[in-house]
Amino acid sequence: MSEYSFTGKPVRKVVEKVIESSLLLCALSCILTIFLIILFIITQGMPIILKEGPVDFVLGTTWDPYNDIYNILPMIIGTFVVTLLSLAIAVPLGLGCAMLIAEVAPYQVRGIIRPAIETLAAIPSIIYGLFGLIVLVPFIRDYIVPFARDYIAWMPLVGDLVGAKGNGFGVLAAGVILAVMILPTIISISEDSLRAVPRELREGSLAIGATKWQMITGIVTPAALSGIIAGVVLGMGRAIGETMAVLMVAGNSPIIPTSLLSMTRPMTSAIVLEWNYATGDHQTALFAIGIVLLFVIMILNLIIYLGKRKKLNVARM
Amino acid sequence: MEHRYLINNVGIGLLWVSGCITVLSLLVIIVYILAQGLPVVTWGFLTQNPASHDRAGGIFATIVATVAVTLIAILVSTPISVAAAIYMAEYAGDSWLTNLVRFGADSLAGIPSIVFGLFGYIMFVHYAGWNYSLLAGGVTLALMALPIILRVSEEAIKVVPDSYKHGSLAMGASKWQTIWKVVLPTALPGIITGVILGMGRAVGETAAVLLTAGSWAKVPGSVFDPVRTMTVHIYTLATENLSMKNAYGTAAVLVIMVLAITLTSNYLTRRYIKKLGGSR
Amino acid sequence: MAAIDTTIIKDTPASPAAAGDYEYVIESKDLCLYYGKTMALKHISMGIRANSITAIIGPSGCGKSTYLRCLNRMNDLVPGVRVTGSSTFKGRNIYDRDVDVVALRKQIGMVFQKPNPFPMSIYDNVAYGPRIHGTRNRQELDRIVEKSLRQAALWDELRDRLQDSALSISGGQQQRLCIARCLAVEPEVLLMDEPASALDPIATSKIEDLMRVLKEKYTIVIVTHNMQQAARVSDRTAFFLMGELIEYDNTRKLFETPSDRRTEDYITGRFG
Numbered sequence A: 001m002s003e004y005s006f007t008g009k010p011v012r013k014v015v016e017k018v019i020e021s022s023l024l025l026c027a028l029s030c031i032l033t034i035f036l037i038i039l040f041i042i043t044q045g046m047p048i049i050l051k052e053g054p055v056d057f058v059l060g061t062t063w064d065p066y067n068d069i070y071n072i073l074p075m076i077i078g079t080f081v082v083t084l085l086s087l088a089i090a091v092p093l094g095l096g097c098a099m100l101i102a103e104v105a106p107y108q109v110r111g112i113i114r115p116a117i118e119t120l121a122a123i124p125s126i127i128y129g130l131f132g133l134i135v136l137v138p139f140i141r142d143y144i145v146p147f148a149r150d151y152i153a154w155m156p157l158v159g160d161l162v163g164a165k166g167n168g169f170g171v172l173a174a175g176v177i178l179a180v181m182i183l184p185t186i187i188s189i190s191e192d193s194l195r196a197v198p199r200e201l202r203e204g205s206l207a208i209g210a211t212k213w214q215m216i217t218g219i220v221t222p223a224a225l226s227g228i229i230a231g232v233v234l235g236m237g238r239a240i241g242e243t244m245a246v247l248m249v250a251g252n253s254p255i256i257p258t259s260l261l262s263m264t265r266p267m268t269s270a271i272v273l274e275w276n277y278a279t280g281d282h283q284t285a286l287f288a289i290g291i292v293l294l295f296v297i298m299i300l301n302l303i304i305y306l307g308k309r310k311k312l313n314v315a316r317m
Numbered sequence B: 001m002e003h004r005y006l007i008n009n010v011g012i013g014l015l016w017v018s019g020c021i022t023v024l025s026l027l028v029i030i031v032y033i034l035a036q037g038l039p040v041v042t043w044g045f046l047t048q049n050p051a052s053h054d055r056a057g058g059i060f061a062t063i064v065a066t067v068a069v070t071l072i073a074i075l076v077s078t079p080i081s082v083a084a085a086i087y088m089a090e091y092a093g094d095s096w097l098t099n100l101v102r103f104g105a106d107s108l109a110g111i112p113s114i115v116f117g118l119f120g121y122i123m124f125v126h127y128a129g130w131n132y133s134l135l136a137g138g139v140t141l142a143l144m145a146l147p148i149i150l151r152v153s154e155e156a157i158k159v160v161p162d163s164y165k166h167g168s169l170a171m172g173a174s175k176w177q178t179i180w181k182v183v184l185p186t187a188l189p190g191i192i193t194g195v196i197l198g199m200g201r202a203v204g205e206t207a208a209v210l211l212t213a214g215s216w217a218k219v220p221g222s223v224f225d226p227v228r229t230m231t232v233h234i235y236t237l238a239t240e241n242l243s244m245k246n247a248y249g250t251a252a253v254l255v256i257m258v259l260a261i262t263l264t265s266n267y268l269t270r271r272y273i274k275k276l277g278g279s280r
Numbered sequence C: 001m002a003a004i005d006t007t008i009i010k011d012t013p014a015s016p017a018a019a020g021d022y023e024y025v026i027e028s029k030d031l032c033l034y035y036g037k038t039m040a041l042k043h044i045s046m047g048i049r050a051n052s053i054t055a056i057i058g059p060s061g062c063g064k065s066t067y068l069r070c071l072n073r074m075n076d077l078v079p080g081v082r083v084t085g086s087s088t089f090k091g092r093n094i095y096d097r098d099v100d101v102v103a104l105r106k107q108i109g110m111v112f113q114k115p116n117p118f119p120m121s122i123y124d125n126v127a128y129g130p131r132i133h134g135t136r137n138r139q140e141l142d143r144i145v146e147k148s149l150r151q152a153a154l155w156d157e158l159r160d161r162l163q164d165s166a167l168s169i170s171g172g173q174q175q176r177l178c179i180a181r182c183l184a185v186e187p188e189v190l191l192m193d194e195p196a197s198a199l200d201p202i203a204t205s206k207i208e209d210l211m212r213v214l215k216e217k218y219t220i221v222i223v224t225h226n227m228q229q230a231a232r233v234s235d236r237t238a239f240f241l242m243g244e245l246i247e248y249d250n251t252r253k254l255f256e257t258p259s260d261r262r263t264e265d266y267i268t269g270r271f272g
Helices: A011-052 A054-059 A073-104 A107-122 A125-152 A158-162 A171-195 A199-207 A212-223 A225-241 A244-249 A267-275 A280-316 B002-040 B043-047 B060-091 B096-110 B113-127 B134-158 B162-169 B175-204 B207-212 B230-239 B244-275 C002-011 C064-071 C101-107 C122-132 C138-151 C155-161 C171-183 C201-214 C227-233 C251-256 C261-267
Strands: C026-035 C038-048 C053-057 C081-089 C108-111 C189-193 C219-223 C236-241 C244-250
Touching: A011 A054, A011 A280, A011 B060, A011 B096, A011 B113, A011 B134, A011 B175, A054 A073, A073 A107, A073 A171, A073 A212, A073 A225, A073 A267, A073 B002, A107 A171, A107 B002, A107 B244, A125 A158, A125 A171, A125 A244, A125 B002, A125 B175, A125 B230, A125 B244, A171 A225, A171 A244, A171 B002, A199 A212, A212 A225, A212 B002, A225 A280, A225 B096, A225 B113, A244 A267, A244 B230, A267 A280, A267 B113, A267 B207, A280 B096, A280 B113, B002 B244, B043 B060, B043 B244, B060 B096, B060 B134, B060 B175, B060 B230, B060 B244, B096 B134, B113 B134, B113 B207, B134 B175, B134 B207, B162 B175, B175 B230, B175 B244, B175 C122, B207 B230, B230 B244, C026 C064, C038 C064, C038 C244, C053 C064, C053 C227, C064 C081, C064 C189, C064 C219, C101 C108, C108 C171, C122 C138, C122 C171, C138 C155, C138 C171, C155 C171, C171 C189, C171 C201, C201 C219, C201 C227, C219 C227, C227 C251, C236 C251, C236 C261, C244 C251, C244 C261, C251 C261
Parallel strands: C053 C219, C053 C236, C108 C189, C189 C219
Antiparallel strands: C026 C038, C026 C081, C236 C244
């Protein structure tokens, strides 16, 4: 033992090192999981893509498991259309809501809306699906479809876009349900970035005589735009990946949707729907759909990640 | 001048409308599900198993399945994700490694549940040979809960004031002693919030468990038995049109569980912020 | 240079190193500290005597707190900090590679500017140090807690509230609790970083009284921006300016007949 009780290399140092390494190992498990997911999904699904040819797989229009033809364009379009519709509804609504609680409403109102949003985010997708199935679909069938048939169908372009026939299932129902589901994501991230706008900007704007509305739309929103876009991209990712709720209201015919009221089968729905009876090449094809989903989502993730990095760098300067 | 104020009022009015629509949509969904479902929920409904090919009976086995799957998910996920959170918050600093892990966690959080399902199927059901089982479902859900618990715990650890850590280090506590005795106890409510949110995700998940745990509505005898969670039960009942009544009932029970989880985590978060004297 | 020191020291008899064996308990030689490329401390050489109170004064940003944090290597926690030169504790360079900072800090306690009790009970705060250093016995802990609180003149105020949260007591009490927490691990040196700057005058005078009592047993180094405080409590005072040690002398001498013009300007309030 040294006389100096603070020198030497005690066991504790080794213990500390061991602990740190095990913690690191756990942290790496996130990356490992992502890596394994990508690896397994790709190795499982790739054979079909190669067999069909990547171009045919993505751009062909026939999905016919009985004759071993697996082209997924209808599903890609289905996912795309449903996602677009949900964004068209949720972005204005969500942004409005975020502006309301960040800029306009008194403190107490935020105390009501914030928990409501958190609850909306926590409700399982199957509940949304059930609600859509028993409330929204009949509503569309009984009210929207007749309305469209009687009053909208005659219009050029718009009439075609909306459609005049349908049983309630389809793009419209799926888009509306998805919109409600991605609202919380859009609202909470937009609100955070609106709040992060420095107070000086607001005061400066009001001090030169801008109205509150001019301040919000002219100064605060542009300043918060990158955060708002991140929220929208995140919401988009959620809409693309959502499975159960869409599955229960989309109607699921594997055709290319032509109007708001026509049925559709987005990619996620296809996997669950056919899982039970899919074997061999058919199951491989479902994994191939997984590859496409994963690819799209990873690109969205990358966009968000790079956006965040950029923002950080700006903040550092 | 008048014109400007008119636009202002209309604009602000529209913001209020969007706020109302958001809150209303929540209320309508919850009230509708509860109104339809609660009358079905009796003691017998909760304690009996599904009968006559799911057309009648209760949901006991599915409640057991949901609880068991969630429990496995949390037990597997919590130690790993909290350990990862500690590393990220206390050890890693702002290195490329932290960025990589953060990107991994964010990506994991964004991956669609159905892709987790596919992965869980191939990895656990198929390669590990667990078949459709409680275990395969639980572990798949653990992967899904991981990023949630990690991010929330990391935040909770990060807001522990430096003065606590410095106080402890200055007394000759080692780094790990400081983390274990001062940082973690202080961050505990936040970490629990993360675990509860992870539970919420596990309880509500459908697609991933359908592909990994199966759909067998009996009380499982072991972790290698297939199960049917409440969510999958609702899906089966509603889409195969077996019993809408029981689907409502199951949905009502599920909604109540999720509401309880959300309220608890809200309460804990609020208490945590108060305790640290913050105003976030 | 450090190598030479070490050999000499290793030859000294392995008796318990009483503070009196060395002229200075703590001695810095040519100590420089860099934040990245900026030099924040410039060639500091000074020694600190045992059982005395040494005050470090100077305007904000002069490096006095930074220097204090060099003495128990708390600056290790700041990324990008580099230290050259040496600082010894009982003759041994604490910046040597084989130094265990954890054991070092046990012997050199630190009290911070803002009271930082842990969010646990008063008892657990004081027992924290002994516990992490391996004391488990409840009676022993009770004894240490009482002794430490008595030393910090807190026992009579808090004896009935030991299980209350440490965050529930007043700021002055919290700061004395932090001192008690340090005393519980029986350090030899107490570093105090503006310990009274967040407190009202009454709490401040209690802390000062406490320091006068504690110096019988401990060596105290205090950083303060309050010159009256330095004049009141300290035996020796060091004046720092822009990272340099300008003057270091008996407190009385430094305040009454400073030998450097800049010291005089500062204590007469011409700047800072």
